[in-house]
Amino acid sequence: MRSAREIAQSVRGGASAREAVEAAVAAVAARNEELNVFLHVDAATALAEADAIDARVAAGEDPGILAGVPVAIKDNICQTGVPTTCSSKILEGWRPPYNATVIERLRAAGAIPFGKTNLDEFAMGSSTENSAYGPTRNPLDPSRVPGGSSGGSAAAVAANMTPLSLGSDTGGSIRQPAALCGLVGVKPTYGLVSRYGLIAFASSLDQIGPFAHSVTDAALLLEAISGHDPLDSTSLPEPAPSLVAHLNDGVAGKRVAWVRELVDGADESVVASVEKARNVLRDAGATIVELSIPELRLGLSAYYLIAPAEASSNLARYDGVRFGQRVDGEDVTAMMEATRTAGFGAEVKRRIMLGTYALSAGYFDAYYGQALKVRTLMIEAFSRAYGEADMLLGATTPSVAFEFGSKTKDPMSMYLSDVFTIPTNLAGDAAISVPVGTGEAGLPIGVQLLGPGRSEASLFAAARVLEKAEGRS
């Protein structure tokens, strides 16, 4: 499949956008039944949008940096009139009456929103096994999970159905599936990308970001969707940063920290990939320093109080009154209980229960309040680390893609999949996962680069150094 950059360049030069969309339609027809990547594709509308792009080019207009590029959309992002389920039965049949800002931004850049991808219900999970519409399979090995929660968006790109996709990352839900599917995945700085129209899971942690085969394509997509949005009160004030222009800035003179807590407990092959990345960056002129940030070990525990607490509040809106499914009851409380009991899956119920408990009278200070203080400790620890290094290096996940059912019995073992990714969300910082090396069964391994808020340009430049050393584009 052609890269997004190649498609956009050729379409802007007069080649057919319809052809790019037809290729996506054909790829979906070939493998979607096997992999369960897309929950909804409207090929006719996508082709009509492609024709409109072609007409604009023919009329002498420039549709934008993503002209004619089909982009798969995680199904927790609202698109006017297009079914949006969050992979939950409770939203079955719902069609949003408005577009998320990222959808508007994609169209403004000439891209074509192409179908809605599967996820763990309400983005709660690390394997896409929690979807009410069945699991997504990893295109590289269909006996294994693609990771999650943005497993469908990762699989869409890994299976070459679309060159780009959007996911959302609350505790690692872009970076972890990117690592497990051999892709570049980015968790942008909190507030860089508007959350307007992203269905809320944990509002202080959620952030939309890109999946791509290459750092360049990821940079194109992130540039297109980021920048201030008056519809999101947590949106950063500045316009989109320039990323593509800095892709080849390299790492000369940068201080890169090897962080013990970001590799401890990872499989040997994963640690070997991080070591390989360290050597590549050192050879490219970076200074390597070694750091220990013990506070990172507290991240998982704090996250599994903060995220469920926010979720229990955000998901209170699914009560059968204004949208989505309703199960009748004799009075309004019985209706709400029946609706929520039938509509939510087990993991969502577990997290709502956990969050409700952590926020309930008598436990608030001990759990939620304490977790917020630990969040402060983590932010302070990151801040100290960024005094000694420009970016941090570590693993994205402890292992390569795992097999179906191997972590579903024990929620804690699944939660540990995100141990290296969670701290960035708690701090509101930026991080990128890029494939380096392979492990068991030849499966890809992701290496993570973490930076302070608004450090995307240097993270992308460093990721590009790693990508080139791997012989990728």
Added chain:
Amino acid sequence: MSADLTRDDVIKVAALARLRLTDAEVDLFRDQLAAVLGHADDLASLGTDKVAPTAHPFALANVLREDVIRPSVDRDIVLAAAPDAQDGRFGVPRIVGEAP
């Protein structure tokens, strides 16, 4: 703390969250929530008396805009997505009992 989590706690929390659980689910959730909260207990021993809580990654102030009328989603479109709508409003089952 978490070792004390009882079946009654789980039932109470489910009621607060507007969820109905089967007996088997109560037992399962008790065990699973206790396991997760057991990890959270690691946080309790940290000395955090002088640490301020962070609810949000960035210091947020009120975000204001000019008070001007602008278009929003039409009421009929919003109501069309509701399970029940009557007379321009959302329809719900009875909230309070009939007057005696």
